[in-house]
Amino acid sequence: MPKKKIMKCIDGNHAATHSSYALTEVAAIYPITPSSNMGENADEWSAYGRKNIFGEQVIVTELQSEGGASGAVHGSLSAGALTTSYTASQGLLLMIPNLYKMAGELLPCVLHVSARAVAAHALSIFGDHSDVMACRQTGAGMIASCSVQESLDLGLATHIAAIRSSLPFIHFFDGFRTSHEIAKVEMIDYEDIKKIAPYDEIREFKEKAMNPDRPVFKGTAQNPDIFFQAKEASNSYYDRAPMIVEEAFERVHSITGRKYHLFDYYGHAEAERVIIAMGSGCETIEETINYLLDKGEKVGLIKVRLYRPFSAKHFMRALPASVKSIAVLDRTKEPGSEGEPLYKDVSTLLYERKENILVVGGRYGLSSKEFTPGMVKAVFDNLKAREPKNFFTVGIEDDVTFTSLKYEALDTVPQGTVQCKLYGLGSDGTVGASKNAIKIIGEETEMFAQGYFSYDSKKSGGITVSHLRFGKEKIQSPYLITDADYVACHNQAYVFQYDLAKNLKKDGTFVLNTVWSEQELESHLPASLKKDIARRNGKVYIIDAVKIADGLGLGQRINMIMLTVFFKLANVIPFEDAVKDLKKANEESYGRKGKEVVDMNNAAIDAAAAGLKEYKYDCESWLHAEIKEIDIKKVHEPYTDEAEKIMVEDIVSTIARLNGDDLPVSTFAYEDRGMLPGPDGSFPTATCRFEKRGVAIKLPKWIAENCIQCNKCAYVCPHASIRPML
């Protein structure tokens, strides 16, 4: 009798740590965004006494840097402990020297990497494959996951493959997009992992460990006479590895029912145009292929799962014989190279085999740049062109060197998926509430759920946008929501700052948390927002959550109220069920803090339902609204010079309005150093003066007669807006 499936809503980091913890004895860590949670999970689980499949608590130890962490991994493996680390970006770069060593010494290290951009013209904590690609020459194996479920499944397979092949492996998935996406996945029970663990090879590994009773000489220095021969002595380990990885995938299949191959083909059986890619982008491509197949297009995708060792044989087997043209997508950029790494791998082996398939390569998604179905279609369309563009970019507008493909929006999200977009203020509880919603819907019902949270770099006090999807069909769509059934704005000030309704679907619901009365709303709402809503025939609801929370003694914590509003309006599950679940969750969350707190939160649920009002606007008047708005551009006139005007009107205001994606390459290629953004990543200073956000609910007031001139106000102001003068 098949065991009951355990479904959970977790993020990619949690998934990878879950699998990793099972087969790890020692984890040497130095947390770095976005991989930090993996090290933190392992640390926490270990502290709470969780056991790996051998019945041991994992020893988690934090080093002084990623260089030290990788050194500790090397040492721990030499001593015979199954050892793991978690890292990304510059952290991974610092591990490169030890990766060479571990590969040379045939040590089965596993690094789980939530792949992230490498700092160059600017730092970015967001996802792409620049970091892992900087390791492809070290001799480490590399396995790529495309989704949270795969981070769990292939994360497990990677450990098995590493141990059985005696090679270090990097298991990677997209930083933030996968590492921080919450998805409903089927968990893997440690009891099942025990059934497929490679005990024989673990014993052999431990027998080879350093031991004073069986001394062996390691870490030698070799001279020109023998180094080269010794370097070739491990070739057979690499020759065997693809077969071993395939077998590891099969073991995972045996306990999960989910089947993976070194290269997985998806698409038309006689595809003529094929994309080759790795990571979360594959999910978008797959979703777009479904759409294009319906239109009768012969398109397909090869997902590269085992990137190193690269098995040409398996690749060719996965490629349909009908293919006429290929686009290889790399989520990295290597300036000065004629094409990116995966493109070269593919071109080289097709040249070896004297194939006559047209191949072009392109870059996408650097630093978590959105990669959407519209872009995928553009890539396929490019392959139809008489002379397909090579070395292209997709997802941006390159108006300087003209590498970019043009694309248009395309909606391929399965019918019936409910999409919700919640605008919150960092630390107002919106993200936490969104996660609760996912948990309730994903874990208490049969529905699928997905959550992704974009933060700006201001963190606490900055904007957060929660993107939630729910539906009866499996959800892929690893990109932000552009067609929302439900948009909630939890901070009134945002109506002036952001185009809140630009992603609202026709007949969608728009909720505003506001202190305004209906009259005030009518007079204060900016014309652009009114027009956006009216054009879409949106329904408008308002609630004064701040007042309700204040009244209940919840202070500024409006999360429970807005969560209730979500369940009331978003129509994902029956509201009565939701209220029951919410109250159950309150009991679980706050029970320890006493009945009073539980009651207060339960009261918030009831008050929210009562306080919510639909605002019936006059569609005609909103469509033609012409209220003079406060325009950020105008506030700053007159400008010191033309550069400042460009900086304010074209650049800062666009970025501040969350429309930075629309800026073309030329915006960053000015040679007026210090005046405008330069190709070296330089920016003019003091641009925050162009961005008045007005997000505070309360404002401080200086009371002259109380001031003793201690100057502590200047000291505590994080933005240096209060400056003492002599």
Place this chain on the structure above:
Amino acid sequence: MPKKKIMKCIDGNHAATHSSYALTEVAAIYPITPSSNMGENADEWSAYGRKNIFGEQVIVTELQSEGGASGAVHGSLSAGALTTSYTASQGLLLMIPNLYKMAGELLPCVLHVSARAVAAHALSIFGDHSDVMACRQTGAGMIASCSVQESLDLGLATHIAAIRSSLPFIHFFDGFRTSHEIAKVEMIDYEDIKKIAPYDEIREFKEKAMNPDRPVFKGTAQNPDIFFQAKEASNSYYDRAPMIVEEAFERVHSITGRKYHLFDYYGHAEAERVIIAMGSGCETIEETINYLLDKGEKVGLIKVRLYRPFSAKHFMRALPASVKSIAVLDRTKEPGSEGEPLYKDVSTLLYERKENILVVGGRYGLSSKEFTPGMVKAVFDNLKAREPKNFFTVGIEDDVTFTSLKYEALDTVPQGTVQCKLYGLGSDGTVGASKNAIKIIGEETEMFAQGYFSYDSKKSGGITVSHLRFGKEKIQSPYLITDADYVACHNQAYVFQYDLAKNLKKDGTFVLNTVWSEQELESHLPASLKKDIARRNGKVYIIDAVKIADGLGLGQRINMIMLTVFFKLANVIPFEDAVKDLKKANEESYGRKGKEVVDMNNAAIDAAAAGLKEYKYDCESWLHAEIKEIDIKKVHEPYTDEAEKIMVEDIVSTIARLNGDDLPVSTFAYEDRGMLPGPDGSFPTATCRFEKRGVAIKLPKWIAENCIQCNKCAYVCPHASIRPML
């Protein structure tokens, strides 16, 4: 009127530092073999007040690691100083994060790298391209030099190109083979460099530097909205770079007359088989091509000088239209990759252009493994095969995975070149004497000279072999001497240990420094050596240099004596001239130490000439010598087990006899961990007990009645041979 050429005998490190110092204001260093001398040269020159072309002493500062050095380079460039560093191997790996930053920020850093293997199964301080290849994705430009002269010329061009293109550059040349080869080169005068220095761009660079009067915001963090666009904003810098490098080569040409291109073709105008390579191997290939052209073969070579940015256009222009097959040689290994980097670059661009040229790739010369004309011929021969081997190795015997090409010895050194091989004991002065010989011949005559010195890893007390070439024709041959006109053994114990005469030419000269009388010589010389000499009809000379040195008060310093012997017998320049030059050199070297020391050394010259004796052996009896030799293999019987027997007889004795190059791959692929060398680089312990070297001239004797049992002897013995017992 053309200026008089200044010819000097210097090594590659000196050459690179000479050019680099001219255009450097700050050097942040952390010396690592084999690049240390560059940092040390710069440091020393700066300390002695040498000026760069701007009339400044270079500020040389040593950091705590290569990571810190690269950080300091980044900071110094940001502050507007022309900044340089020198590194290799793991040191370079630690600079990778900052290379990304400097590329992103368009900073004209120059790293001079004496390219070295990266530690994996074992560490190696010797040369290959593993380290620089680990940087090819960073966005740094990469320029390769093939010889000492090129390290001077292209080292200079690299600085000019970096400044003019606003990009960081790595200038690399082969560790040890070029960095430590002494060759006669034409120097570049700083006055000439002033004529071609890019003053305008230097001014622009300094104007862009950080300056409180012109503040600019650098090192920002960018979010998904703008990072990708900003990353593409520097494309045109890379597009322009090849043209700028070409122009830099042209500037160097204008003051030196030596012409370089991004890709230099050498060989038959209608070549059908072409090798593509980088670094010192190109010199060997060129020399072999000369030989093969004489035989009527249509072969050629493309030397890759600008590796990054890789200009496909320039590459295709350099490739003869007649080419039918190409072998791409990479001096690196990336386990798990289908082919090495340069091979992929070439295959990819030929696929793009729908070419129908057969391309194979191979590895050679890892960790300074010899790369000889015989191997080059094997690579060309492979291209003639019906199905040329791909992913081959050359220079070793791979009897496990069968990647290796078979090759035979081939002598392509120009006729008339005198080749000398001197065996010395580390710190006995042989290497110093050899360098003096090169200096005297190379700088005082019109002849060309080359010196390369192989050390073993025991350093002081280990063996040194000096390889010297002299001739009227230009010397390339960046490989060890296998056909010596003159072989000198400066340590008598070596006759039992090494096959001293195996590389002696027919009718060549063999000199032995020995305390033996002629009778003792006849009875002690091992049969194998006698046979080797007699078969070649070698002339044998003996001298008791130790006795002469002792008598003159020179202690163990036999270098002046053996140098005199060299000039007397090697027949490179008239002996009388040599004596004059030697005495002049003594005056220069020891003048400061007083007349007595000078006289002592001059006396050594005269005594050497007098003490040298030819030993006329009986050729017939030597050819049939059957003296029972002390056989290192036999000393250790009985063996503990079969593994120990293999270890002693097949492995340690072969390596100790300097024949490690003959060991095949299988020698290092045993899976009997701890018993025999494994594919993970492991070795059995305590193998030095199998290697009795007997190199000491004097032996300590324990005098029981004097011993007070202080145990200090155990403390000072570096080899732990004296062990106190309770």
